[in-house]
Amino acid sequence: MTGMIHIVDDEEAIRDSLAFLLVSRGLEAMGWDSGEAFLAAQPLEDCACVILDVRMGDLSGPEVFARLRAMGNAVPVIFLTGHADVPVAVQTLKAGAFDFVEKPFNDNQIVDLALKAIAAHEAQQAEAAARRDIDARLATLSAREEEVMRLMMTGSLNKQIADMLGIAMRTVEVHRGRVLAKMGVRNAIELAAVLGAMPADPPGPK
Secondary structure: OOOEEEEEOOOHHHHHHHHHHHHHOOOEEEEEOOHHHHHHOOOOOOEEEEEEEOOOOOOOHHHHHHHHHHOOOOOOEEEEEOOOOHHHHHHHHHOOOOEEEEOOOOHHHHHHHHHHHHHHHHHHHHHHHHHHHHHHHHHOOOHHHHHHHHHHOOOOOHHHHHHHHOOOHHHHHHHHHHHHHHHOOOOHHHHHHHHHOOOOOOOOOO
């Protein structure tokens, strides 16, 4: 696993002990003494996980979290609190926080959570990259190729597609070949699998 774990806490002792713990387990960690300083450093390209204290000076943990999300940063965030902030925990988890941990925390628990958060972040990035790749391939299709692709996905045969579009079957064969080549697949089954992997409905003419 790669990436930096950013610890945002106004208590120096917590920052240092957490950073020491994470580094001793082979992870990379960096401390910030305020939410303002952490946000001012955005975007942090190496950021794989954030461990964020709930109660800090001027800017609270939930406020830092909200601003991160407003920036479009979806990095996993683990909240730390020294108090039983149940309403805050519920609110932040509903808003997409990765987890919520009370101080004093168990060393193994916080390390395990950080590892899970980094793994989730890596999976999220891989999915986003795959989506961008599919979108880029789809963007190379002409309008007619998109029409043929949509009909291919209904299981229509070349002759049926030709009849529906009012074009020659040979022309359909040419378009089908181009669709498969541009999408980087060998047949309609592989194409369906690629499009089915997309989180939303496959793009194309409706």
